[in-house]
Amino acid sequence: MTSTLVERLQEALPAGSVIVDPDITSAYANDMASFCDAGAPAVVVLPRTVEQVQHVMRTATALRVPVVPQGARTGLSGGANASDGCIVLSLVKMDRxxxxxxxxxxxxxxxxxxxxxxxxxxxxxxxxxxxxxxxxxxxxxxxxxxxxxxxxxxxxxxxxxxxxxxxxxxxxxxxxxxxxxxxxxxxxxxxxxxxxxxxxxxxxxxxxxxxxxxxQPPQQLVLAAEFASTDAACDAVCKIMADGHVPSLLELMDRTTVKAVNDLAQMGLPETTEALLLCAFDTLDPAADLAAVGALCEAAGATQVVPAEDAAESELLLQARRLSLTALEAVKGTTMIDDVCVPRTRLAEMLAGVERIAEKYALTIGVCAHAGDGNTHPTVCFDAQDADEGRRARESFDEIMALGLQLGGTITGEHGVGVLKKEWLARELGPVGVEVQQAVKAAFDPLGILNPGKLF
Amino acid sequence: MTSTLVERLQEALPAGSVIVDPDITSAYANDMASFCDAGAPAVVVLPRTVEQVQHVMRTATALRVPVVPQGARTGLSGGANASDGCIVLSLVKMDRxxxxxxxxxxxxxxxxxxxxxxxxxxxxxxxxxxxxxxxxxxxxxxxxxxxxxxxxxxxxxxxxxxxxxxxxxxxxxxxxxxxxxxxxxxxxxxxxxxxxxxxxxxxxxxxxxxxxxxxQPPQQLVLAAEFASTDAACDAVCKIMADGHVPSLLELMDRTTVKAVNDLAQMGLPETTEALLLCAFDTLDPAADLAAVGALCEAAGATQVVPAEDAAESELLLQARRLSLTALEAVKGTTMIDDVCVPRTRLAEMLAGVERIAEKYALTIGVCAHAGDGNTHPTVCFDAQDADEGRRARESFDEIMALGLQLGGTITGEHGVGVLKKEWLARELGPVGVEVQQAVKAAFDPLGILNPGKLF
The missing domain is CATH 3.30.465.10 (Uridine Diphospho-n-acetylenolpyruvylglucosamine Reductase; domain 3)
Incomplete structure (x- = not known):
């Protein structure tokens, strides 16, 4: 079967772009949600033209072989994970x-x-x-x-x-x-x-x-505000939005995340704070906007408000935020990164709930969040070698999604469903939603060969 | 058949919300594209609740009766036009x-x-x-x-x-x-x-x-610029966009439209101009933005640049623009309003082409355009009583869409397809596009009862 498949693929693809060596193909088995199940691809193809992709799909349809499309495999939900015997269709060579x-x-x-x-x-x-x-x-x-x-x-x-x-x-x-x-x-x-x-x-x-x-907007300028509670930080987020501001960035890092970033990169962030809010503007007069937002943060109980002096200081603060997930991964070696998005008005409840869940399961769960969007990334830190901790991590991860839905949110703000959240997708969509989505899928892919086992 | 239908509808709808009197139902036969074909509805329903709408659709499905949903029927493509024997489902009572x-x-x-x-x-x-x-x-x-x-x-x-x-x-x-x-x-x-x-x-x-x-953004401030050719006006549009401006409005009225507005409302717009460009900003310092744009207009050859002094003057200019379609309708009694959107870089060619088409068919075609979007409304003015003029109007209307497609544009930027442009939709989408769109339609509406005869 595989030999027929490979021969058919090679009919219209250059030799180097059809890979069957399992030492190489196994490297294409999964994206960055490495703990999600992944199968072994039969073949990896790296087409360079639209016509070559068409040939791959015609072949896949003729032979009823599943196709898993991939980019850089940086996804966090297993959406690009291979299924057994599939064609991995990597698009990275089409990069013009x-x-x-x-x-x-x-x-x-x-x-x-x-x-x-x-x-x-x-x-x-x-x-x-x-x-x-x-x-x-x-x-x-x-x-x-x-x-x-x-x-x-x-x-x-x-x-x-x-x-x-x-x-x-x-x-x-x-x-x-x-x-x-x-x-x-x-x-x-x-x-x-x-x-x-x-x-x-x-x-x-x-x-x-x-x-x-x-x-291209003007360079953004960032402000950092420290809060003695996540409640107060979330109150500041609500005040900023209710006051009509349009920040170019409004991020939150909780105490756990701040400490993890300091541990990883010695950034010297303030560890006494319970929540660090980063707010930026890329307007013509960002200092004026930051002053207004600083006052709102103080009104919400900020213990410290520090506007960056210049672009370099701003970049340093953003670097801290961008390091968050890597830093949390270093805490226990493995993370499950959730992606629950709730209405901004429910953000404080979401963060309080995650703290309760972390206590209940005796786990470290750091939260960084695109706070201005209500999009939280509660990140469960665990030791993958410890079976019991792994089980608790998975349970807490699910409980976080349940909380998100209960607060009127969604199980995924930006990371997608993949294999990681497919059971939860059904809970969010409800039976009619699933029926309709599956009908759409069937209209496009009646044979079910396109990235099977994802989403549903 | 109709009596069964009406009885079934009345089972869950209050008496006043099921209308069968043809004197009344005929008023629901069409939207504002009144020259498009429209059938006679069997019944008009005016539900007030979601449950009532569900009852209407269950009834329609059980009896295989087409349903035409309607709002205020201000559409310009016949998308809300009734088909013979249909249920007109007006949603206007659900207005909370x-x-x-x-x-x-x-x-x-x-x-x-x-x-x-x-x-x-x-x-x-x-x-x-x-x-x-x-x-x-x-x-x-x-x-x-x-x-x-x-x-x-x-x-x-x-x-x-x-x-x-x-x-x-x-x-x-x-x-x-x-x-x-x-x-x-x-x-x-x-x-x-x-x-x-x-x-x-x-x-x-x-x-x-x-x-x-x-x-809510700050009140916008408007600038008017006059040009001796549509080419020059379109060049100004390109310069404004290439220079990175983000106007809150960037509209164009050609000579025919300007004259029509003056004739209707004695606005005193400059009739010597070939094209009037209106540009607005709702930024913190709109006067500064307008000054920059004014300079770009002059660089493109504007013969006159007049920034509004205040909100009242701005509103007057916008009123002129908002009156355009009504004013063009007054020219010959009837209009066919096209809605072709082209890339901004092709806007000048589009306007020149429309002028050629107007000459070819010996018709008055006024163009007002959301120039910043490349979205033109070439408006064919004709006498509906004159059969030959009506035929020429229709032919010129089609030729305008052909030109839009040829310039890399779309047959409809914002008015939709309805019945007016369904043959043209197929030309824009191509055979694969039509097949896929019809497959989607079938997934949602396997019996084909939802607004049949529209789009495809």
């Missing part, structure tokens, strides 16, 4: 930026372009591609589209979905579909573009994207 | 604003809420609901969602789709589906919310919406 236009404010790219590469390329034209997941130096635009990924910018600039104008997609049977547009507006037919964004490779293979760009 | 939250920056509304009513209600909380179609004083949020409508604000704030976070939808068979979220972010499963936005009532009946709001 085809066009950047300053008047139309668009970029046309292949899916394998790295986020940071695109960001820097458009910067050179005075333009800005906002979505900035933590993995932006590694992750690909195709992966960002597959998972509808977010980042620190979202509180002002929104998520990846807001920046995808049109897509070229190879369908399960190899047909090539173009969706959307390269114009600023367009409502011709159903918005299939948005349907593909966040579909985790389960509806088709994105082989090209037209992305919207913004003008 | 259920919630406005300043911290979460959301509103939860029923579909029949009028756009202006919502806009004013959120203003009172210091919030802003941007989408502002010309019909905003009449049109409903449900209709806006159905057509993904735009407006003057889009160049900065985007279209309706950007503001719909979650929906309650009654499906063809009466099941109630909740999509999306009330959080700032969320990626749990396929983005069905966006799929319903712009689906013109062909996938389900929107009975509730959670909308994102922005903080």
């Amino acid at each position: 930026i085809l066009e950047i236009d300053v008047v139309d404010r668009i970029a046309v790219v292949e899916p394998g372009v790295v986020n940071a590469t695109l960001s820097r390329a458009v910067n050179e034209h005075g333009l800005y591609y906002p979505p900035d997941p933590s993995s932006w130096e590694m992750c690909t635009i195709g992966g960002n589209i597959g998972t509808a990924s977010g980042g620190l910018c979202c509180v002002k600039y929104g998520v990846t979905a807001e920046y995808v104008l049109g897509l070229d997609v190879v369908l399960a049977d190899g047909r090539l579909l173009s969706t959307g547009r390269r114009t600023a507006k367009g409502v011709a037919g159903y918005d299939l573009t948005r349907l593909f964004v966040g579909s985790e490779g389960s509806l088709g293979i994105v082989v090209g994207a037209t992305l919207a760009l913004k003008p | 604003i259920l919630e406005i939250d300043v911290v979460d920056r959301i509103a939860v509304v029923e579909p029949g809420v009028v756009n202006a009513t919502l806009s004013r209600a959120v203003n009172e909380h210091g919030l802003y609901y941007p989408p502002d179609p010309s019909s905003w004083e009449m049109c409903t949020i449900g209709g806006n969602i159905g057509t993904a409508s735009g407006g003057l604000c889009c160049v900065k704030y985007g279209v309706t789709a950007e503001y719909v976070l979650g929906l309650d939808v009654v499906l063809a068979d009466g099941r109630l589906l909740s999509t999306g979220r009330r959080t700032a972010k969320g990626v749990a499963g396929y983005d069905l919310t966006r799929l319903f936005v712009g689906s013109e009532g062909s996938l389900g009946i929107v009975v509730g919406a959670t909308l994102a709001l922005k903080p």
Whole structure:
């Protein structure tokens, strides 16, 4: 079977782009949610053209072989994990930026372009591609589209979905579909573009994207505020939003996260604080905006408010935030990173609940959060060698999602469902939601060969 | 048949909300694209609750009766036109604003809420609901969602789709589906919310919406610039966008439109100009932004640049723009309003092409445009009593869409497809696009009872 498959693939793919050596293919088995189940791929293909991707999908359909599309495999939900005997379809070799236009404010790219590469390329034209997941130096635009990924910018600039104008997609049977547009507006037919964004490779293979760009904003300036309780920090978040501010970043790190970052990188962050809030503006007069926000933080009970003096100090504070997940991983060797998003008004309850859950299961759970979006990353730190701790980690992880749903939130703000949260997706969507989503899946992938076992 | 239908509907709907009198039902036969074909409804229902809508759809499914959902019927593509023997399902009685939250920056509304009513209600909380179609004083949020409508604000704030976070939808068979979220972010499963936005009532009946709001920006200040050619005006648009400006409005009126507005309302606009550009900023220092834009307009050859002194002068200029379509309608009694959106870089070619088409068919075609979006409204003015002129109007209308597609644009930037442009939708989407869109339609509406004959 595998030999037929490989022969058929090789008919239209150069030899070096069809890999069967298990020592190599096993490296493609999983994304960064390494504790999720992953199978062994039959073959890894690395196409360089749309036609080659079409050939892969035609072959997969003919032989009924599952296909798992992959970018840089930096995902956190196992959405790119291989299934046994699958074709891993890696898009990383399709990595050209085809066009950047300053008047139309668009970029046309292949899916394998790295986020940071695109960001820097458009910067050179005075333009800005906002979505900035933590993995932006590694992750690909195709992966960002597959998972509808977010980042620190979202509180002002929104998520990846807001920046995808049109897509070229190879369908399960190899047909090539173009969706959307390269114009600023367009409502011709159903918005299939948005349907593909966040579909985790389960509806088709994105082989090209037209992305919207913004003008490059002024350099942002950051303020740090310390609070004696997470309640007070969350109250500050609510005050900032109710007062009509539009920060370019509004992040929260709890005590556990602050300590972990200090332990990892000796950043000298204040460890006496219960919650550190970082707020930034990229406006024309960020100091004035930060002064107003500083006053609101003080009104909410901030014990210390420190605006950065300049871009360098701002960058240092952001570095601390960007290190959070890595630092928490160093605490016990392994983490389960949750991604619950709640209405801002319920953020304080969410953080208090996570603290209760950590106590109940005798676990270290650090929380960093895109606080301005209500998007929390409670990160369960555990020792993967300790079976009991592993079990407690999993239970606490689930209880955090249950809490999120109870507070009117969602189980995933930006990381996606993958295999990690598929049981929880059904709980969030409800029976009618699942029925409809499965009907959509069937309309695109009647044979069920596209990234099977993910989402549902 | 009709008597069975009416009896079944009346089982769960109050008597006054089931209308069969043809003198009344005929008033529900069409939207504002009155020259599009429209059938005679069998019955008009005006439900007040979600349960009543569910009953209507269960009845329609049981009896295989088509259902045409309607808001205020201000659409311009015949998307709300009745088909013979259908149930017209008017949502205008479901018009409550259920919630406005300043911290979460959301509103939860029923579909029949009028756009202006919502806009004013959120203003009172210091919030802003941007989408502002010309019909905003009449049109409903449900209709806006159905057509993904735009407006003057889009160049900065985007279209309706950007503001719909979650929906309650009654499906063809009466099941109630909740999509999306009330959080700032969320990626749990396929983005069905966006799929319903712009689906013109062909996938389900929107009975509730959670909308994102922005903080109320400062009052905008408008500048008017006159140009001796549309080419020069379009060059100014490109210069403004390439220079990184983010105007809150960037509109163009051609000579024909300016004259029509003067004729209708004696506004005293400069009739010697070939193109009038209106640009606005709602920033903290709009005068400074307008000065920069004014200089760019002059560099592009503006013959006159007049910044408004204050809000009152700004409002007058906007009024002129808002009157454009009404004024063009007064020219010959009837109009066909096109809605072609092209990349900004092709805007000048689009306007030149429309002028050629007007000459070729010996017709008056006025163009007003959301120039910053490349979204043009070439408006064919004709006498509906003159058969030959009507034929030429239709042919020129089609030729304008062909030109838009040729320039890399779309046949509809914000008005939708309805019945008016269904043949053109197929040309824009191509065969694979149509196949996939129809597969999606079949997944939601296997019996084909939801707004049949629209889109495809």
